[in-house]
Amino acid sequence: MDGKGGVRGLGRRLKFKKRYLQMILEGRKRSTIRLGRLVLRDRLLTIVGDGKPIALARVDEVTYKKVRELTDEDARVDGFRGLIDLFRELRRIYGDFSLEDDVTIIRFTVLRRLDNEGQDLARLPGRGGSRGSH
DSSP states (O other), X not given: OOSSOOEEEEOXXXXXXXXXXXXXXXXXXXXXXXXXXXXXXXXXXXXXXXXXXXXEEEXXXXXXXXXXXXXXXXXXXXXXXXXXXXXXXXXXXXXXXXXXXXXXXXXXXXXXXXXXXXXXXXXXXXXXTOOOOO
């Protein structure tokens, strides 16, 4: 990666902007695409938004790609309509990046909400215990 992040370790917290939290809790956002190469230290993470723990999540898969290798499916699982929307958001967060830059795709499953301590996702209205998609 050309000066954009390099290899970094990721602790036990995965931070998200407030606008993505509801999508995560509803299962419409099941991944996150981060610029750089992130190495996870743990498969269980706390999803944090607005400085507060929101949910406990299990990391299901970590994939490394170049920006140019990202697909519309990667963007959709990340909660976007397609690559154009994803690239706009990446530019807003990181500024300029190259098609040759590395990205880390972290796919996850929310195990438990922490904003309503003790409430299991399977018991949320409209969830029926199934999984829902950055």
